[in-house]
Amino acid sequence: MGSQLTSVSVFAPATVANVGSAFDVLGLALEAPGDTATIRRTPEPGIRIADISGDGGRLPRDTEKNTAGVSVAALLTHLKKSDFHSYAPVGMDISLEKGLPIGSGLGSSSASTVAAVVAANELLGSPLSRQELLPFAMEGERIACGAAHADNVAPCLLGGFVLIRSYKPLDIITLPSPRDIWLAIISPALELCTSDARRVLKRSVTLESAVSQWGNVAALVAGIYKNDITLMGRALEDTIIEPERAALIPGYQAAKDAALATGAAGCSISGSGPSLFALCHSEQRAHDANKAMEQAFSAAGISSKQYVSRVNQTGARVMERE
């Protein structure tokens, strides 16, 4: 064990879940922004949240309440049970650098969790594949918002567009990542909890609107394969979820209209909001869309942060090993 690693840093990116019509089944990874987790091996056993920066003191330092802590603990428990040969009583200090705004709909909890799980796995010599890490990262989502969703953690781990066909059994399908798409992302200074955003949703929908939605979801997947940004844009049309959630985001419709007026192919809510994403044909168009959305929110008295990114092809990545 002479070559044992003592420290690993991993960057995990922001993710856009739901992706318009594809509520709860599709997510995509951005290149930036993101969170970084550094895990150091310690002589004393146990998992500790050693440090968190960039969260304004808002995330729990208690390992059992922190999404990254919970997920790393679940991973270690699994490895212990499965008698992983290089597993030994190991201590880990987790440090998190938050680059993502919390509660913004950009997969902030997923990014921290995935960064930590990938770092812990790497520190132990990578006993599990990225796909195999997914259930442990999902444990973090369970405590973050009450349900073990995969639509942020899966693209965060794997990169690209990722489809979750089913949870029982878990069936994850990676889709191609069109290179020509640029995303404009705007995060207005509003905060929504996913569970609140979920509470506004009606429990039932008309068959007619459901059919219209799955026609759009099917077209969105076809657009991804065809690398047809215009088709993807019109297939974002969501008559079920977006109208309910838009009502929670002051200035939403004006911002969306403004983005579309700049030539964006489509625009919708990222995750459960309040961030918005717009699909754009070029980097310049994405900046234009952001500027238009920023002005719309500003007119409603709401400040915002903006990001421009392509689709991340690889997911979380190891930044440093020692």
Add this chain to the structure above:
Amino acid sequence: MGSQLTSVSVFAPATVANVGSAFDVLGLALEAPGDTATIRRTPEPGIRIADISGDGGRLPRDTEKNTAGVSVAALLTHLKKSDFHSYAPVGMDISLEKGLPIGSGLGSSSASTVAAVVAANELLGSPLSRQELLPFAMEGERIACGAAHADNVAPCLLGGFVLIRSYKPLDIITLPSPRDIWLAIISPALELCTSDARRVLKRSVTLESAVSQWGNVAALVAGIYKNDITLMGRALEDTIIEPERAALIPGYQAAKDAALATGAAGCSISGSGPSLFALCHSEQRAHDANKAMEQAFSAAGISSKQYVSRVNQTGARVMERE
């Protein structure tokens, strides 16, 4: 106009609409069976249903009640309005040879309609493209079952898998046609009217089941692009429509179970039934699946016809020109 055609025969294939989870948005064309329409130019103007064979006398001979007659009339009216240069008062005698069982869920009315519309367009020198013929073929669907659906006529015209993203505006997306798939098709001697099969459907569904359905629809499209028959098979899972319609088809569950037991990747109802289709990995497997389904229906006292086909890559085709 010396080279004017006097007669054109067109074969149009059976189609499988709905395709499991993708209710009302996806259809595919088979290579066989199908219907043939022959249209002869006549000196006297007007459109006549001159002859229908293979229907047991059941289809209307009145042009205004016959789906093929209605669609050809709609096409001619459009060409007249749009001042099509080679349009002249033209008479047409339409002869139909039904190769498809009526009311079987294999797109019988669509096949006759598409064959006739393609033949009429060809006879006039092909003023319109296949895509442009779609609205006229849809007129036939409107009188056949009360709504201008496109999920049979579009694949029948265009071949392959065709996605209907929306009707307003009409947005038709052609998908690739996996070459390796073989379909087992069984048509039990039961008759269902589409409007009856539609009446059993609940008007609303839970959001949870709708999400599960669009996850499957998305995965079905991904499976088509990946040429992954196993993925396509499991993505046929339909928790909304199939349970309601299966109840209208005695022996359905036994036949489906029997097909899956032979190794079919998936099995569901074709169109609104009562035919079933199974997705299979080879021609032999498709014959095996048909045999198993035939025995299951036979055990329920129901006779059946079986067909084996690949996915049709081209749609309706001109067989003879004079």
